[in-house]
Amino acid sequence: MDEIVKQALAKWPNVPHCYGWLGLDARGNWYLRDEQAQAQGAFGGAGPQGKGSLLQHQKLIEFIGRNYDCDAQGRWFFQNGPQRVYVELEATPWIWRVAADFSVAAHSGQSVRPQRSLVDDAGRVYLETDRGFGLVHTQDVLFAADAIESGLWVPEQIAAAQLPHRFAYVMSPLALQQTA
Numbered sequence: 001m002d003e004i005v006k007q008a009l010a011k012w013p014n015v016p017h018c019y020g021w022l023g024l025d026a027r028g029n030w031y032l033r034d035e036q037a038q039a040q041g042a043f044g045g046a047g048p049q050g051k052g053s054l055l056q057h058q059k060l061i062e063f064i065g066r067n068y069d070c071d072a073q074g075r076w077f078f079q080n081g082p083q084r085v086y087v088e089l090e091a092t093p094w095i096w097r098v099a100a101d102f103s104v105a106a107h108s109g110q111s112v113r114p115q116r117s118l119v120d121d122a123g124r125v126y127l128e129t130d131r132g133f134g135l136v137h138t139q140d141v142l143f144a145a146d147a148i149e150s151g152l153w154v155p156e157q158i159a160a161a162q163l164p165h166r167f168a169y170v171m172s173p174l175a176l177q178q179t180a
Contacts (some may be wrong), residue, residue: 001067008081015082020174022064023051023088026135028095028107030064031057033088042172044090065108070132074164075173083130086173093169094134096127102152103165106131115135117144117153120160127153133167 023031023043033043033052040050055061067079068087076087087093095107104112104127112129119125125136125144136144147153158166170176 001069002063005081007077008072011082013082015084018080018085019082019132020086020088022085024076024090024093024095026095027053027137027139028089028097030061034123038174042175043088045066056097062109065106065110068108070169072130073170073175073176074146074168075170077173086177088174089171091124091127091168092134092163092167094132096129096140098135098136098140098147100143102143102147104129106134107137114153117148117155118158120158120163122160124160125155126158128167133163133169157165 009014020038021033023033025031025044031037031043031052031054033050037050037052040047043051055064060179064078068076069079070076070088075087075094078085079086096112097107099105104114106112110131112125112127112131114129116128117125118128124146125141127134127136144153148155
């Protein structure tokens with residue numbers, strides 16, 4: 001976490017949390033979701049209009065990546081100074097980029113070490129890594145297939161519906177907040 005964020009948390013410890021305004025899609029892109037986008041429905045399930053506005057400012061994307069974490073309930077968030085901005089997930093908390101040499105990096109750029117691979121009922125490939133659990137980016141499935149064919153990764157079959165429970169992450173902190 002950035003030092004400036006830690007200082008802001010110490011200075012203003014009781015800032016209300018923010019829900020529904022930030023989403024991470026299945027390709028590792030961040031979206032700002034205003035009230036109009038939120039009114040379209042759940043992130044990822046409401047079509048392109050419901051995703052919101054694609055973030056393209058590289059410094060902001062890097063700042064989010066450095067201050068991205070999860071709480072004890074499995075809700076992922078971006079710590080924006082003193083305010084915790086909970087993230088709506090389209091797929092998983094991490095999106096992995098796989099290179100031709102089978103090295104793996106998070107959507108936020110950090111290198112990770114794969115520990116286990118999984119394939120769901122739709123054929124999507126996931127990795128559990130030293131940093132957490134996530135989906136392999138669609139553009140990198142060929143490299144993942146090569147890793148599987150070479151025996152480097154031996155995937156376990158799993159139903160997609162089991163993933164959030166098994167890997168302890170919340171797809172929609174907003175929906176969870178609304179039912180509380």
